[in-house]
Amino acid sequence: MAAEQSMQTPATASGDTRIHNIGYRSYDGPRLGRGYARLSLYTQSLRGSYGLGRSVKSKVLPMLLFVVMCVPAAIMVAVAVATKANDLPVDYTRYAIIMQAVVSLYVASQAPQSVSRDLRFKTVPLYFSRPIETADYVRAKFAALASALFILTAAPLLVLYIGALLAKLDFSDQTKGFAQGLVSVALLSLLFAGIGLVIASVTPRRGFGIAAVIAVLTISYGAVSTLQAIAEVQSSGDGIAWIGLFSPITLIDGVQSAFLGATSAFPGGVGPTNAEGVVYVLFCLGLIAACYGLLMRRYKKVGL
Amino acid sequence: MDVTVIATESLSKRFPRVTALDRLSVDVGPGVTGLVGANGAGKSTLIKILLGLSPATEGRAEVLGLDVATKGAAIRERVGYMPEHDCLPPDVSATEFVVHMARMSGLPPTAARERTADTLRHVGLYEERYRPIGGYSTGMKQRVKLAQALVHDPQLVFLDEPTNGLDPVGRDEMLGLIRRIHTDFGISVLVTSHLLGELERTCDHVVVVDGGKLLRSSSTTDFTQTTTTLAIEVTDTDEHPDGTRAVREALHARGVDVEDGSGLPGAGHVLLLTAQGEETYDLVRDVIADLGLGLVRMEQRRHHISEVFTNSDENSDEARKEAVGHGS
Numbered sequence: 001m002a003a004e005q006s007m008q009t010p011a012t013a014s015g016d017t018r019i020h021n022i023g024y025r026s027y028d029g030p031r032l033g034r035g036y037a038r039l040s041l042y043t044q045s046l047r048g049s050y051g052l053g054r055s056v057k058s059k060v061l062p063m064l065l066f067v068v069m070c071v072p073a074a075i076m077v078a079v080a081v082a083t084k085a086n087d088l089p090v091d092y093t094r095y096a097i098i099m100q101a102v103v104s105l106y107v108a109s110q111a112p113q114s115v116s117r118d119l120r121f122k123t124v125p126l127y128f129s130r131p132i133e134t135a136d137y138v139r140a141k142f143a144a145l146a147s148a149l150f151i152l153t154a155a156p157l158l159v160l161y162i163g164a165l166l167a168k169l170d171f172s173d174q175t176k177g178f179a180q181g182l183v184s185v186a187l188l189s190l191l192f193a194g195i196g197l198v199i200a201s202v203t204p205r206r207g208f209g210i211a212a213v214i215a216v217l218t219i220s221y222g223a224v225s226t227l228q229a230i231a232e233v234q235s236s237g238d239g240i241a242w243i244g245l246f247s248p249i250t251l252i253d254g255v256q257s258a259f260l261g262a263t264s265a266f267p268g269g270v271g272p273t274n275a276e277g278v279v280y281v282l283f284c285l286g287l288i289a290a291c292y293g294l295l296m297r298r299y300k301k302v303g304l
Numbered sequence: 305m306d307v308t309v310i311a312t313e314s315l316s317k318r319f320p321r322v323t324a325l326d327r328l329s330v331d332v333g334p335g336v337t338g339l340v341g342a343n344g345a346g347k348s349t350l351i352k353i354l355l356g357l358s359p360a361t362e363g364r365a366e367v368l369g370l371d372v373a374t375k376g377a378a379i380r381e382r383v384g385y386m387p388e389h390d391c392l393p394p395d396v397s398a399t400e401f402v403v404h405m406a407r408m409s410g411l412p413p414t415a416a417r418e419r420t421a422d423t424l425r426h427v428g429l430y431e432e433r434y435r436p437i438g439g440y441s442t443g444m445k446q447r448v449k450l451a452q453a454l455v456h457d458p459q460l461v462f463l464d465e466p467t468n469g470l471d472p473v474g475r476d477e478m479l480g481l482i483r484r485i486h487t488d489f490g491i492s493v494l495v496t497s498h499l500l501g502e503l504e505r506t507c508d509h510v511v512v513v514d515g516g517k518l519l520r521s522s523s524t525t526d527f528t529q530t531t532t533t534l535a536i537e538v539t540d541t542d543e544h545p546d547g548t549r550a551v552r553e554a555l556h557a558r559g560v561d562v563e564d565g566s567g568l569p570g571a572g573h574v575l576l577l578t579a580q581g582e583e584t585y586d587l588v589r590d591v592i593a594d595l596g597l598g599l600v601r602m603e604q605r606r607h608h609i610s611e612v613f614t615n616s617d618e619n620s621d622e623a624r625k626e627a628v629g630h631g632s
Contacts, residue, residue: 023488024422024426024488024489024490025422026457026489026490027411027415027419027456027457029411029412029415030410030412030415031381031409031410031411031456032410032411032412033381033410034377034410036407036410036412037407037408037409037410040404040407040408041408044404044407053396053400054395054396055395055436058395117393118393121390121391121392121393121394122387122389122390122391123391123392123393125385125387125391126385126387126391126405126408126452127408128357129355129357129380129383129384129385129387130380130381130405130408130409130410131377131378131380131381131409131410132408133377
């Protein structure tokens with residue numbers, strides 16, 4: 001039938017000559033499989049965390065936060081160089097704790113960007129109809145956000161370190177402090193990424209995700225600091241350390257003051273003892289593992 | 305039909321309260337195959353099982369000779385999937401999105417970009433492919449969804465309700481495109497729909513499922529042979545105030561049986577007649593021209609799934625009874 005004929009070949013029958021219509025070419029090249037797909041998803045998510053490959057609008061916030069994170073470090077370095085100080089104004093390990101509001105804001109804005117969009121626009125089934133599996137998706141997203149956070153928190157430390165060397169401060173001292181700082185922010189990145197993703201993966205609405213992440217991070221910190229302050233007033237010393245387990249930032253603080261030579265930001269400056277520190281480390285690693293487990297469970301259900 | 309693309313053997317899928325698939329055994333060869341069934345007949349469940357994403361409760365299935373239970377990843381590397389629902393982020397361009405999806409299928413970066421440009425052109429997206437998807441029409445979005453399913457040059461694609469939400473023109477274009485996926489690209493297609501009519505023109509083979517059971521599996525000519533019904537609609541003129549009646553009488557005079565299209569949209573203005581071949585079209589055209597009327601439309605009537613029940617042979621009548629009995 002005539003109608004059917006013309007329907008089958010619209011490109012040629014419609015009469016407009018397209019010189020670039022060269023017919024279908026099949027693909028015989030390599031197919032790089034799961035590992036490559038996972039890496040691609042990681043790269044895309046990591047770039048996306050700084051708005052790269054996305055609209056100009058979505059670049060503004062992450063870039064702004066990155067600058068805000070680095071500027072104080074640059075100022076400190078400038079002051080240290082100018083005044084020929086013997087030491088930097090802050091420890092490497094303290095920097096992220098001081099800037100925790102910026103870090104929290106970054107997690108709150110980028111965790112939903114990373115996972116809620118896929119849920120909201122139902123892109124997840126397209127991923128799972130390809131060779132990658134739930135674990136690949138979760139790992140790629142987790143690793144990408146943790147890396148993005150690491151870049152955010154480690155960059156100012158790098159600024160401080162380079163500045164310290166320029167100011168001719170003691171090399172071995174500074175290197176040790178820098179290394180400790182890096183370990184601390186690596187742990188912080190994993191923990192914050194995990195918590196942020198778990199919360200964001202529950203809701204397809206980005207707004208809710210942002211609000212929920214901010215709420216969890218600030219409320220837990222607020223509650224823990226208040227309780228610690230009360231405990232200090234009532235001078236029940238060891239209570240302070242145990243309370244610190246229950247908010248992400250005080251958890252990191254505890255870990256680093258026990259093992260990474262940091263001075264604690266806890267009231268009274270008393271960090272956890274070594275025994276308590278072990279509990280802190282286990283608790284921190286346990287929490288990261290739990291976040292991974294929860295994400296896996298969540299995406300097992302999402303499927304198609 | 306010497307090669308089997310999809311084969312299932314008493315495949316069942318039971319959820320706590322629903323049986324989505326009930327001992328479904330069907331073989332699908334290369335070409336365009338339609339999977340027809342009402343909403344909830346088990347079409348999407350079947351696709352999920354065939355992609356190796358949802359284990360079957362019983363029975364087995366093979367896609368491209370690979371067992372779905374154990375070779376899921378290998379199958380997903382060789383097939384494409386276009387979901388029924390929206391699945392596109394609005395803030396990226398079609399090119400960026402399809403490139404990303406190509407890489408997720410394992411294509412190296414350069415190949416991913418080349419294949420994306422090719423595929424988007426083949427599905428009919430040109431300059432607009434650089435604009436964010438959020439501004440696309442439904443038809444364009446469907447094309448992007450199709451492109452992401454084809455970009456890695458699969459051997460087989462699953463298209464879940466690709467004509468959903470499209471207007472008649474968009475629908476015909478999509479069906480034409482689906483036809484080309486097989487004829488021009490050499491990719492086998494499994495396309496689902498709840499409308500038998502639109503599939504019979506596109507598919508080589510149609511599988512009808514109802515209540516998770518196989519109702520019928522046959523080549524499309526079997527369906528169309530018995531039921532080539534033409535629907536015609538004409539205008540009225542001063543000379544013939546009731547143009548429809550005039551045409552009916554004139555056709556009667558030429559010995560053609562004409563029915564009123566009661567129960568159809570536009571009842572009273574639509575005439576149905578059985579086409580015997582090309583000459584019937586010519587006859588209708590001449591009769592209407594002689595009467596000086598305007599021909600509003602003359603089309604092959606689109607059949608609905610229910611007609612499979614009424615027109616089919618005893619076998620499927622039994623199957624239907626079984627299915628109905630099962631559903632209660």
